[in-house]
Amino acid sequence: MRLSGALLAASLLVAAGACSPPAENTQEAPKAEARWCDEIPRPENEAFPRADVESDWFDVYRVAGDTFALVEARQFQEVISYLIIGENEALLFDTGLGFAPIRPVVEQLTSLPVTVINSHTHFDHIGGNAEFDRILARDTPYTHANENGLSHKDLAGEAAPESFCDPVPGEAERARFHTPVWAPTGVVKDGDKIDLGGRVIEVLEAPGHTPDALALYEPARGLLWTGDTYYDSTVWLYVPETDLDAYERTIARLAALPALKQLLPAHNTISADPARLGEMKDAIRAVREGRAAGEKLPDQQVLFQFEHFGVLTSQPLLDGARGDKESGGSGLTTWE
Numbered sequence: 001m002r003l004s005g006a007l008l009a010a011s012l013l014v015a016a017g018a019c020s021p022p023a024e025n026t027q028e029a030p031k032a033e034a035r036w037c038d039e040i041p042r043p044e045n046e047a048f049p050r051a052d053v054e055s056d057w058f059d060v061y062r063v064a065g066d067t068f069a070l071v072e073a074r075q076f077q078e079v080i081s082y083l084i085i086g087e088n089e090a091l092l093f094d095t096g097l098g099f100a101p102i103r104p105v106v107e108q109l110t111s112l113p114v115t116v117i118n119s120h121t122h123f124d125h126i127g128g129n130a131e132f133d134r135i136l137a138r139d140t141p142y143t144h145a146n147e148n149g150l151s152h153k154d155l156a157g158e159a160a161p162e163s164f165c166d167p168v169p170g171e172a173e174r175a176r177f178h179t180p181v182w183a184p185t186g187v188v189k190d191g192d193k194i195d196l197g198g199r200v201i202e203v204l205e206a207p208g209h210t211p212d213a214l215a216l217y218e219p220a221r222g223l224l225w226t227g228d229t230y231y232d233s234t235v236w237l238y239v240p241e242t243d244l245d246a247y248e249r250t251i252a253r254l255a256a257l258p259a260l261k262q263l264l265p266a267h268n269t270i271s272a273d274p275a276r277l278g279e280m281k282d283a284i285r286a287v288r289e290g291r292a293a294g295e296k297l298p299d300q301q302v303l304f305q306f307e308h309f310g311v312l313t314s315q316p317l318l319d320g321a322r323g324d325k326e327s328g329g330s331g332l333t334t335w336e
């Protein structure tokens with residue numbers, strides 16, 4: 001998910017490594033040659049002011065007003081969670097890998113009550129959910145399955161030494177890594193408007209990458225938090241719970257939102273140009289109509305490279321197969 005278009009060779013290694021058969025629990029770490037560590041902290045992120053917080057794991061940037069990006073740059077997923085602060089309360093859009101506690105960082109940024117909403121329930125966005133007592137979640141079977149968390153075995157490759165930049169966390173810390181069980185305290189659905197005091201955030205259901213994907217939209221500022229639906233890298237659209245029909249509808253809907261000024265994606269870089277949504281809409285159509293040249297990878301994956309991003313999908317999805325959308329998923333599962 002962290003792969004930049006400029007690093008195609010590296011991306012192939014990581015794409016292959018992340019998807020070894022037969023199931024998610026055999027996921028491998030990226031190969032050493034594919035290390036991205038020389039690129040972090042990314043210059044695109046360093047263009048934003050750093051927030052004054054103490055953390056040896058999160059890089060925290062102020063991206064727009066009282067909006068902070070909490071970047072986990074030292075693990076190869078380069079996950080980004082966002083803290084959106086109003087006058088009365090705050091929203092935390094995703095809780096990261098869970099490799100290091102996120103709540104102490106959040107509490108350095110706000111003393112207001114914090115509600116968690118997840119962009120979707122793949123492991124890399126729900127890792128800190130268990131640290132919070134206010135979580136709004138989609139009421140879908142997929143979401144409920146993922147409330148059970150994930151074992152270390154399921155995520156072992158994510159905690160392998162090769163998955164980190166220096167200083168690589170110690171063995172004991174890595175051996176503990178898993179996704180704890182978490183419990184929603186309420187439901188969130190399309191069209192919900194969350195008034196934080198002085199700023200109103202709209203919830204948009206954005207199925208495709210997963211059945212329970214969401215985007216957040218702040219019309220007053222032209223901000224759109226895209227989750228994994230869009231980021232400036234190789235967008236992963238290959239797992240069995242991905243639905244390409246739904247993804248196309250979602251991208252078309254997001255691309256048509258008025259007055260967008262900035263995308264705030266969930267991997268790699270904390271800002272993207274809203275014009276990319278229209279480009280992705282065209283790209284995914286070209287992929288599905290057979291007008292784009294893809295590179296076949298192991299595990300039935302196919303990689304399509306475009307100017308500003310890539311699309312990593314799988315042959316069964318291109319052939320119209322429908323995967324299980326109810327049993328949950330880590331985000332690392334391959335087609336059998």
Ligand SMILES: [Zn+2]
Binds near residue numbers: 001267
């Ligand atoms: Zn992700």
